[in-house]
Amino acid sequence: MPSSGMDLKRQAEELLGNKLDRVRLVHDTTQFMELERGDVLGLDGRRYLITGVAYEGRFGLDEEPKHWVKRALDFSDGSQKLIKLVFFEEFDLPIGLLKVRCYRSPAKESRILELVRGRPQFMQGITHLDPSGNQVRVLDRVPGQSLDKRLDALRLDHRAWFDGLLRPMLERFLGSLEAIAFLHGQGERHGDIRRDHIFVHNEDQRWVWIDFDYNFDFKQSPFGLDLFGLGNVLCYVVGRGIPTLRQIKQERPQTLDLLDTGDLSPVIPNRVFNLKKLYPYLPEELNRVLMHFAASAPIYYERVEEMIEDLRPAIAKLPQPVREEAP
């Protein structure tokens, strides 16, 4: 039985628990800029109430609205969704001194969502085709915060981090690595591996990958960009922040003399990867994994499995935390 306009408005307000000025039922998402709070998306017989737009979570760009990503509520159960609408863009992504041609691909994200269904290390979602054939991705919102927000909020010095938390953190990271290895095994790539694309789930603290829509023209090394991202996340976790030369100059100038260019990332040459020079208590095995991402590395990892193989025994060398629960 088709509900009248008034019915829809009442249902939407009930779902939201708040009044709405205006409620519209929309099927076509091509003009995604025009969709706003109060619009109800009707797709494949399901309905989603748009409650707002998502904002750029990236460091320093907090205020930018992303008009192609809407926040929404599912009419069927009131659950929170993020709805990604089709927005093609193509641009040169600066990575250190290099630029990489980058394409946003809804098709890639939809395919990966199918592939990772039921895998707790990945965000979950489904794809609806709207009447214009747009691939609308409806994502379950992972309840939690991004890894960087989570870790940056901790007030701990590095030694306390190392003694109390690093081991369980890296055990979780190992799960994230295995998840990416699975993706690569299926011939797919994440495409945008960064510490803010891992969400820490509120319920069981597991790490969940989000955001699969970046694609690149790949060259000889099909997984090079993903591995680069994984190296950065590892360094971030082990160092509780990736130390830059500038920070070291300010905070511990005496260690600056110990460093040379071989200790830095070849791609972003102000990031220090030889963390043992800063934190001498790090096990050699762990530092060796990090050094695969440093400029002095004779060879780089080409596959995630190689990284996992080295990281697993390195984690075993870390102190067991006294307290069980970790953030």
Added chain:
Amino acid sequence: MILWNRILVGLDESEPSLNALRYLAGVLGGSNTSKVRLLAVYLPPDPDSHPDPGQRADLAAERRLALEARLAQAYHMLVEARLARENLSTDLVEAGGRTVGQVIMDYQAEGGYGTVVVGRRRLSKAEEFLFGSVSSTVVHTATDCCVWVVA
């Protein structure tokens, strides 16, 4: 069976692969002891990056044409260097999900080439880290042949 005088040359649109060819022309010029296969690997445009079929077809045609032109140019250079036409041949193969380096080495193994010739792009460490390098893949995966990396 691997034959030392069967030579496989990997070519792309870039300048360094022509340098490799010039070197080869210099070394082999005038001789008729070797068979040379000029190989270009074609990477079709990725539908994820280029979803519009018309645009993708244009891009594909453009890439193929560039490689065919390069193969023709290379063939001509070797003829100019007085290599016999019956010892020269060209091929353009599609990567089919493999990387260029893998395709070259698969081709080497299947065709029994004793020598593989590639150029070197002089990548920075950063580029090699992120994108990989064809010449280092070739060097690292070669088991039963000789590799000339012309820098």
